[in-house]
Amino acid sequence: MSGSSFAPDTAVLVLEDGRAFRGSVFGAAGQTLGEAVFSTGMTGYQETLTDPSYHRQIVVATAPQIGNTGWNGEDNESVGPDGDAAGSRIWVAGFVVRDPSRRTSSWRATGSLQDELERQNVVGIAGIDTRALVRHLRTRGSMKAGVFSGDALPYNGADIDVAALVDRVRNQPSMLGANLAREVTTESGYVVEPDGDVRFEVAAVDLGIKSNTPRMLASRGIRVHVLPATAALHDILDLKAAGVFLSNGPGDPATADDIVHLTKEVLGQGLPLFGICFGNQILGRALGLNTYKMKFGHRGINIPVVEHDTGRIAITAQNHGFALEGEAGQEFDTPFGRAVISHTCANDGAVEGVRLLDGSAFSVQYHPEAAAGPHDAAYLFDRFASLLEGDKN
DSSP states (O other), rough: TTTSSOTTEEEEETTTTSSSSEEEEEOOOOOEEEEEEOOOSSSSSHHHHHHHGTTTTTEOSSSSSSSSOOOSSOOOOOOOSSSOGGOOHHHHHHHHEEOSSSOOOTTTSOOOOHHHHTTTOOEEEEEHHHHHHHHHHHOOOOOOOOOOGGGGEETTTTEHHHHHHHHHHTTTTOTTTTHHHHHHHHSSSSSEEOOSSOOEEEEEESSSSOOOHHHHHHHEEEEEEEEOOTOOOHHHHHTSEEEEEEEEOOGGGOHHHHHHHHHHHHHHHHHOOEEHHHHHHHHHHHHHOOOEEEEEEEEEEEEEETTTTTTEEEEEEEEEEEEEEEOOOOOOOOOSSSSEEEEEEEETOOOEEEEEETTSSEEEETTOOOOSSSSTTTTHHHHHHHHHHHHOO
């Protein structure tokens, strides 16, 4: 910082289109690169930060004050490579907030958000006009970005060399074409035991699974075998699994050909299948649909979804920047029978669910485990349990 007139805690957020926002260090100082996206959740920042689906993304919080409930050891949505809670980590590339809380005000807190970001070396920025930033991203779309502070800040005379930072941002890989599931998946797999007696065994393919998802299955008497994204059909068959679950996860679904191939093999075996988020895109691709990158995606815990069979509207938790192509109620042929676009977003019509008409496989684009988020969609785990019992209605 020598030769500059800026405070030592100066931080800069730079977008690939050249827009820059100056603020102060939040968390660790340094450099981070990723895709700038915004999340509309008013609560649940810990669950967001630890969600593997946010890998390589710089998350902008639209809620003005963040950090008032601190950090605790119970609300993390990631686990270690072998399913151990002690191995949980923050997955976001960076965090952008308006007003970090000066005080932690929760009896559950074991520390502050600032301290946890710093401990895990997560680079963030505070004190910027997040309203202006979100309006910019909503107009121009999610884009490459970087947060820079400390020794990562280059200077041109007495001022920050923003042009040099823009070059760093633009030279990073794009989220379009990014194959990230293998970067977040479990290494060898693990088992989550059910509450009480074992009703079914299910193979859950970990594409970036959140820790509450196996718990939701386990609460329904399901022993969950969490398998790595590299799993093959014989790994599933060896378990004598009654069904297969495809998890959420990061990256471009168009790159996940191996997982799509596995899904086709599972469908060919007639095994019941349930997918969420990234898993919805994988099932859609296996049924012959294409995917595309959304302008700014859906991220938050207040997104309305219409289930077209019933007309029911659920308020859902979501995090996705890609979606399936299709229209509400559209029916189409697949190698596994007729299928239908079962759910769409009430805001913009984006595809939010697909299913085979025979009832053997279904998926949704949102997060029914609701961590964090509303509980409107928890019934989908009951629907999967019913499917495992042989009820395809």
